[in-house]
Amino acid sequence: MLFMGEDEEKDKCEICETYRYKEGSKKIALKRMRYFPLKPRLQKLFMSSKTASLMKWHAEERPDDGTFRHPADPQACKEFDKQSPSFASDVRNVRLGLAADGFNPYGRMSVAHSTWPVVLIVYNLPPWLCMKQCFLFISVLIDCPKGPGNKIDVYL
Structure with a gap:
């Protein structure tokens, strides 16, 4: 809650x-959760003409030869496009991947504490940029004595 x-x-x-x-x-x-707004960071991607044009790379320049080169290449992403044709029809719509994992900020395994960063990855960008640090967005930081476990959906 x-x-x-x-x-x-x-x-x-x-x-x-x-x-x-x-x-x-x-x-x-x-338990504490820190939320970092996503909207201003996504707006910054479209402010520069260079990054704005790269935000359409996944639809306009990505080779579709069945080889896995990009995080948006798997069958799950293609299936999502089939299920949401209105979203897939506009190439400017932002596609995000989510990754989360916990770590002990104090470096000792005996301390009962964990921090869980939730990172968003922009799948619109080409593979040589989508995994660069400046395009990985920390969206939520969960700080609690024990990890959120199966209840991470409450934070998301």
């Missing part, structure tokens, strides 16, 4: 009855 808007003052989850804060006098959240 996200404690935002009308739920901002609540101290307990309505679904699982878990408390929001650690026990004690200070209000320290058990």
Whole structure:
């Protein structure tokens, strides 16, 4: 449960009855999520004429010979195009891939804490750019004592 808007003052989850804060006098959240807005970063891709033209590479210049060269080449991406023809018809629509994995920021495995960055990859760009650091966007940073596990969908 996200404690935002009308739920901002609540101290307990309505679904699982878990408390929001650690026990004690200070209000320290058990789990935290930091969200980094995506819209301004996507707008910057279209502000430059060079990157704006490269955002159409996947549709206009990508070879379609059955060889896997790009993250958007697998059958799953082609199947998505068949299921969503209105989305696939406009080459300027932004295609994103999502990757998430946890790590221990303190470097010791004995410390019970994990941080989970959720990274978005722009599939519109050519393969020599889509995996460059400047085009990988951290969208969400999940900070909690233990990983989100199967409940990562709540954060997404």
